Amino acid sequence: MTPCAKPATGGAPDISFLATPDQARRAVMHVVASLADTEMAPSQLGDVELALAEVVNNIVEHGYAGRPSGAIRITCEPHGDYLLVSVRDQGRCIPGGLPTGCPPDVEVPVKDLPEGGFGWMLIRTLANSLSYSREGDQNRLDMQFSLRDRPN
Amino acid sequence: MAISSTLQGDVQIVTVTCDRIDAAIAIQFKEQMRAETEGGPPRVILDLAKVDFIDSSGLGAIVAAMKQLEPGRRMDLANLSPMVEKVFRLTRMDTVFHLFPSLEDAVAAQAG
Numbered sequence: 656m657t658p659c660a661k662p663a664t665g666g667a668p669d670i671s672f673l674a675t676p677d678q679a680r681r682a683v684m685h686v687v688a689s690l691a692d693t694e695m696a697p698s699q700l701g702d703v704e705l706a707l708a709e710v711v712n713n714i715v716e717h718g719y720a721g722r723p724s725g726a727i728r729i730t731c732e733p734h735g736d737y738l739l740v741s742v743r744d745q746g747r748c749i750p751g752g753l754p755t756g757c758p759p760d761v762e763v764p765v766k767d768l769p770e771g772g773f774g775w776m777l778i779r780t781l782a783n784s785l786s787y788s789r790e791g792d793q794n795r796l797d798m799q800f801s802l803r804d805r806p807n
Numbered sequence: 808m809a810i811s812s813t814l815q816g817d818v819q820i821v822t823v824t825c826d827r828i829d830a831a832i833a834i835q836f837k838e839q840m841r842a843e844t845e846g847g848p849p850r851v852i853l854d855l856a857k858v859d860f861i862d863s864s865g866l867g868a869i870v871a872a873m874k875q876l877e878p879g880r881r882m883d884l885a886n887l888s889p890m891v892e893k894v895f896r897l898t899r900m901d902t903v904f905h906l907f908p909s910l911e912d913a914v915a916a917q918a919g
Contacts, residue, residue, distance in 0.1 A: 701890040770874075
């Protein structure tokens with residue numbers, strides 16, 4: 656399966672792809688390139704790109720772990736002052752719902768420094784709001800990003 | 808290859824030649840860093856000038872590259888783009904690594 660980008664109304668990104676690291680990278684880059692035509696500032700685009708990459712990586716690494724890889728779909732559409740980014744997949748559900756995103760401690764000896772575990776903290780920090788639902792065999796994560804300038 | 812390196816006195820300067828360090832390349836990046844830095848001088852400077860995006864997997868690969876250096880060796884970072892610097896700041900990894908605004912600053916810091 657190759658990434659399949661459908662031109663949606665108003666040019667809003669809508670892309671489906673196979674849950675592999677390479678296709679995830681291409682899809683995230685495609686979505687962000689599509690948003691470059693909007694009035695979003697580079698720092699806002701960077702926030703969307705990072706949060707989206709973290710969500711999609713989680714699905715590739717955990718959602719479809721131990722089962723045949725499946726599809727991931729990303730859609731983006733403006734909702735008033737917000738950009739709504741939705742990610743859908745048919746992998747396993749997120750056990751216990753959305754993680755709190757408590758970041759690992761970095762004030763530790765070098766040998767114990769964390770090499771992961773930051774994903775949900777980044778997603779929660781970068782998105783203005785998050786919601787997760789499981790509908791049938793499908794996971795849906797919605798992230799909202801403010802389209803107004805905001806301090807970082 | 809995602810990296811290349813040169814020796815400048817007692818410093819090994821490793822230049823990242825790809826524009827993303829993300830989940831798709833994190834494992835190769837870590838392994839290339841191991842091969843490139845093994846047995847090198849005490850100080851490594853990682854030049855991130857060409858990198859405009861990292862995710863938490865890429866960050867983890869940079870942390871891993873530092874941890875796999877032999878005892879007594881250190882790794883500093885130079886030329887972080889605003890986006891890359893933000894990832895280090897949000898994860899507080901900016902308190903673990905020395906971040907230099909330019910390669911010149913990073914190299915000069917050793918003399919001081």
